[in-house]
Amino acid sequence: MQLYLPIADLPVNVFLVLAMGAAVGFVSGMFGIGGGFLMTPLLIFIGITPAVAVASVTSHIAASSFSGALSYWRRRAIDPALASVLLCGGVTGTALGVWTFTQLRALGQLDLMIALSYVVLLTTVGSLMFSEGLRALMRTRRGALPPRRTHNWIHGLPLKMRFKRSKIYLSVIPVVIVGIMIGFIGAIMGIGGGFILVPIMIYLLRVPTSTVIGTSMVLTLVTMLFATMLHAVTNHLVDAVLALILMVGGVTGAQFGVRAGQKIRGEQLRLLLGLLILSVGMRFAIELGIQPADLFTIRELGAS
Amino acid sequence: MMRAALALLLVVLLGSAARADRLIVSVSNHRVTVTPNYSGEELVLFGSVEKDTTTPADRTAYDLVVTVMGPRADMVTRRKERTFGIWINTDYRQFLQVPSYLALFANRPFDAITSPEIARRQQVGLNNVLLTQRVGGDYADVVPNDAFRSAFIRLRTQRGLYREDPSAVTFLTPTLFRTGIPLPAEVPIGTYEVEIKLFANGAFIGKTETAFEIVKVGFEQFVATTARQNGLIYGLVTAAMALMTGWMASIVFRKD
Numbered sequence: 001m002q003l004y005l006p007i008a009d010l011p012v013n014v015f016l017v018l019a020m021g022a023a024v025g026f027v028s029g030m031f032g033i034g035g036g037f038l039m040t041p042l043l044i045f046i047g048i049t050p051a052v053a054v055a056s057v058t059s060h061i062a063a064s065s066f067s068g069a070l071s072y073w074r075r076r077a078i079d080p081a082l083a084s085v086l087l088c089g090g091v092t093g094t095a096l097g098v099w100t101f102t103q104l105r106a107l108g109q110l111d112l113m114i115a116l117s118y119v120v121l122l123t124t125v126g127s128l129m130f131s132e133g134l135r136a137l138m139r140t141r142r143g144a145l146p147p148r149r150t151h152n153w154i155h156g157l158p159l160k161m162r163f164k165r166s167k168i169y170l171s172v173i174p175v176v177i178v179g180i181m182i183g184f185i186g187a188i189m190g191i192g193g194g195f196i197l198v199p200i201m202i203y204l205l206r207v208p209t210s211t212v213i214g215t216s217m218v219l220t221l222v223t224m225l226f227a228t229m230l231h232a233v234t235n236h237l238v239d240a241v242l243a244l245i246l247m248v249g250g251v252t253g254a255q256f257g258v259r260a261g262q263k264i265r266g267e268q269l270r271l272l273l274g275l276l277i278l279s280v281g282m283r284f285a286i287e288l289g290i291q292p293a294d295l296f297t298i299r300e301l302g303a304s
Numbered sequence: 305m306m307r308a309a310l311a312l313l314l315v316v317l318l319g320s321a322a323r324a325d326r327l328i329v330s331v332s333n334h335r336v337t338v339t340p341n342y343s344g345e346e347l348v349l350f351g352s353v354e355k356d357t358t359t360p361a362d363r364t365a366y367d368l369v370v371t372v373m374g375p376r377a378d379m380v381t382r383r384k385e386r387t388f389g390i391w392i393n394t395d396y397r398q399f400l401q402v403p404s405y406l407a408l409f410a411n412r413p414f415d416a417i418t419s420p421e422i423a424r425r426q427q428v429g430l431n432n433v434l435l436t437q438r439v440g441g442d443y444a445d446v447v448p449n450d451a452f453r454s455a456f457i458r459l460r461t462q463r464g465l466y467r468e469d470p471s472a473v474t475f476l477t478p479t480l481f482r483t484g485i486p487l488p489a490e491v492p493i494g495t496y497e498v499e500i501k502l503f504a505n506g507a508f509i510g511k512t513e514t515a516f517e518i519v520k521v522g523f524e525q526f527v528a529t530t531a532r533q534n535g536l537i538y539g540l541v542t543a544a545m546a547l548m549t550g551w552m553a554s555i556v557f558r559k560d
Contacts, residue, residue, distance in 0.1 A: 002343050006520070006527040010490045011343050059546045066550030067557075108382055112392050225543045232539030236531050240542045247546060251553035288390040295384045296455035297393070300377050300404070 007239035008052045021249020029257025031273045034061040034192025050111050054190030055237035061192040062224040063247040065217045072214030079165040079211045083218040089179020090223040097187025098230040122281025130274030136267040166211045187227045192220035326354040327512040336518045347485040367417040367503040368473050374405025375494030381456045397452040398438040404492035409472035409483045418506045430468045464488035
């Protein structure tokens, strides 16, 4: 069944988009991530311009992270204090990101920047996660205990604050910086950033695993809602029809993903996720390196 | 009163008939609507050439060139070059107020219809259509084999938005003709001008114009205009929709 997308200005097959939403939703439910880093490339692949894809995926991630955040809230697995400090940074970062997005679009380098950031970010995070998962897997194979966590330099910074539900005592500076970073890259790349945020919070900020996913989902939710708003107001690129189809597919797929994820052990899950992220990054890298089929591209500067 | 009106009508009719070889055309649909399941359409243009007393008796064969032009817009063509091992956009040209849709149809090859000189003046064929570029501070059209110009036409042609077909116009009788105007799925919205140019023995005789419009209707139209004109409300509604979907999902799939 063909449906005409009003903003992307092209007809798509509804079932194809639904299936894409469900597949990405499955993966996101399985790994507890937003799945934007898979959704945006897929949309670009079916012919939607990177700009519209990035802007529309933000609202899709908002929907899936809201349903996730609700269930974590019921389980009291969200730290409100930590979430609000992260949000201060997140909102600033998102505004900066959307502004940069608009500037790059005017310069004609948006597509390149999206591709480059995907390559850099995904290959780095992917290989880190993959090697970490591999090491953890070897450790459990050998029956060794995981290394004891010690405090690092981050815990020596001033402006400390007590986060009750997470039971940590931490400076707000790194938390705000992390928020800014995630908000910024999220707005430019059309990703929620959960797959970067969760490792950072666990390894760098030492947030306990009980609250980390729920809290990161709150940040994802608010930054993505904010990004949707800003993309809608400044660039008029959010395709609500596309977003709705993606949302419906995504939230359904996520439910099955969660169940599948519970059957797999943590280290294996991280290994798989690392591999997935790495392969998406590699795909972008290869695309940048080989000669494109067409050296020329056209962009309309808006009808008169 | 009545007599005066009739007399006036007669004068008008005679006056117009005094001009040689009138063209009378009509398109099958003056208003194409883009609905949710729109996936391209074909319009039909009908017309006839009316001879009159001033037409030379030996003039029998006519040639027609139909030009369909969609709403105009500024466009940028960019060229990728290999820099530091990766392919990035380096050079670009801006095309000013060029048609977003352009189709040229004729009843036989363009170069057989008329001389290159007249073809250029009357913009017959994609190579002769005026596509103004901004080159530095100047505004000019360049030679047809310019890299950016030919890439621009090639890319638009690939998307079905630019086309030329020298066999699309068919004469049903020596003076009655028809041609199809194919509109692709991703057709630009707006007013389309249709120019019909008449040639005989290589000479340009006259032209007539008609138009049709392509509009989004119903929901598409509503969404597209709201997004453009009320970005804030549109964003709020989209955000609310996201929240609703997420909330409903957490209710529907709630396990505990």
